[in-house]
Amino acid sequence: MTQWWNVDETHAADRISWVDSAVGHADFPVQNLPYGLFAPHEQEPRIGVAIGDLILDLWAVAQIDLLDEGFRQVAASSSVNALLSLPVEQRRALRRRISELLTDEAYRSHVEPYLFDAAECTLFVPAQIGDYTDFYVGIHHATNIGRQFRPDAPLLPNYKYVPIGYHGRASSIRPSGVAVRRPSGQRKPPEADVPVFGPCTRLDYELEIGVWIAQGNTLGSPISIQDAADHIGGFCLLNDWSARDFQAWEYQPLGPFLSKSFHSTISPWVVTTDAMAPFRVAQPPRPEGDPQPLPYLSDELDQQHGALKITLEVFLLTASMREQGLPPFRVSQGPATNMYWTVNQIVTHHASNGCNLNPGDLLGTGTISAPERSGFGSLLELSTGGQEPIHLPNGESRGFLEDGDEIILRGTASAPGFVSIGLGECRAKIQPA
Numbered sequence: 001m002t003q004w005w006n007v008d009e010t011h012a013a014d015r016i017s018w019v020d021s022a023v024g025h026a027d028f029p030v031q032n033l034p035y036g037l038f039a040p041h042e043q044e045p046r047i048g049v050a051i052g053d054l055i056l057d058l059w060a061v062a063q064i065d066l067l068d069e070g071f072r073q074v075a076a077s078s079s080v081n082a083l084l085s086l087p088v089e090q091r092r093a094l095r096r097r098i099s100e101l102l103t104d105e106a107y108r109s110h111v112e113p114y115l116f117d118a119a120e121c122t123l124f125v126p127a128q129i130g131d132y133t134d135f136y137v138g139i140h141h142a143t144n145i146g147r148q149f150r151p152d153a154p155l156l157p158n159y160k161y162v163p164i165g166y167h168g169r170a171s172s173i174r175p176s177g178v179a180v181r182r183p184s185g186q187r188k189p190p191e192a193d194v195p196v197f198g199p200c201t202r203l204d205y206e207l208e209i210g211v212w213i214a215q216g217n218t219l220g221s222p223i224s225i226q227d228a229a230d231h232i233g234g235f236c237l238l239n240d241w242s243a244r245d246f247q248a249w250e251y252q253p254l255g256p257f258l259s260k261s262f263h264s265t266i267s268p269w270v271v272t273t274d275a276m277a278p279f280r281v282a283q284p285p286r287p288e289g290d291p292q293p294l295p296y297l298s299d300e301l302d303q304q305h306g307a308l309k310i311t312l313e314v315f316l317l318t319a320s321m322r323e324q325g326l327p328p329f330r331v332s333q334g335p336a337t338n339m340y341w342t343v344n345q346i347v348t349h350h351a352s353n354g355c356n357l358n359p360g361d362l363l364g365t366g367t368i369s370a371p372e373r374s375g376f377g378s379l380l381e382l383s384t385g386g387q388e389p390i391h392l393p394n395g396e397s398r399g400f401l402e403d404g405d406e407i408i409l410r411g412t413a414s415a416p417g418f419v420s421i422g423l424g425e426c427r428a429k430i431q432p433a
């Protein structure tokens with residue numbers, strides 16, 4: 001039986017697409033084949049597959065009988081939910097077929113009319129997201145933030161036993177490119193006796209990976225750690241925009257609320273679990289003295305293959321830099337292996353009380369920071385709560401985000417002997433309140 005970390009012919013480095021722009025493409029070579037929802041030339045949204053600089057219209061390809069009967073209905077859907085809910089073997093079969101269509105010259109003349117220039121298409125949130133949950137598995141982020149509040153004991157006692165999470169807001173998730181309006185809310189300045197209501201003064205981003213749920217589970221039936229990977233459809237980049245001043249005032253005792261729910265940005269492609277197979281690595285061992293996960297979160301194969309070999313980067317482009325024609329400045333870079341829990345563990349934990357996950361649900365990992373400052377995944381950490389602003393090449397500095405600032409997240413998976421793939425772009429600009 002094929003396992004989620006096994007590679008097949010679709011991953012082979014010598015597999016070449018007849019789509020020229022796919023060869024050497026940073027994000028979407030033929031080894032990736034992520035699903036999205038797109039509209040060509042103001043037509044109706046439909047499911048597509050990113051290939052190089054183009055998008056394959058999966059619906060159209062199904063219409064001309066190039067896909068098996070069983071795939072025609074999911075390809076005709078107006079979201080990827082039905083596709084994600086397919087059994088894992090069928091999802092693999094569809095990937096193999098799309099790879100064949102885009103590499104075998106025999107199909108070229110049939111398929112080519114249904115390729116669209118991605119730059120001329122509108123991209124949407126790919127799934128109908130029923131529920132969105134955000135975790136907190138970036139241990140260096142949790143430690144950095146904890147230290148700002150509790151220098152002697154940055155991590156709370158539950159952190160190494162429970163994958164910490166909270167239920168977020170699905171309705172305000174938007175695809176890359178949609179501007180973010182600076183939120184207004186309650187904050188209590190340190191020197192004030194009472195709070196005020198007004199535009200956020202400590203606006204921040206959070207670098208996260210999004211996890212798309214594939215097949216769900218029935219209410220009352222948990223997902224075992226051994227089965228968790230089959231319930232994950234794929235991955236994206238997630239920017240969990242955060243109003244730090246609202247957050248500090250509102251979070252006790254129930255956790256984040258309006259400081260997070262005003263907007264979240266995702267890269268619009270579902271990079272499938274199968275596409276990620278070559279880029280699964282061992283979960284880094286826990287530091288000496290840390291507890292082992294409880295049995296329901298423990299699995300040897302998950303420990304061997306459960307981490308993601310993705311390099312994550314954050315870029316900042318200010319309005320002045322844009323006017324000066326300067327490129328975005330990279331403010332951090334680090335590996336996604338800085339997660340204390342694997343994605344399989346967070347899925348298993350989420351369903352461990354019997355809570356039902358549904359196809360198209362989105363889980364965020366939580367901010368992923370490296371131990372070094374160069375890999376911190378938020379401005380709150382990079383600027384030490386605004387006290388040590390970061391310096392930009394044009395002389396500007398930032399403690400928190402200003403209007404006109406644009407944040408761009410990138411994620412690249414690479415491994416020796418394989419063609420690198422990317423998660424696509426996750427970018428958005430701050431608009432005034």
Ligand code: CA
Pocket residue numbers: 134135206208240364366367
């Ligand atoms: Ca978060």
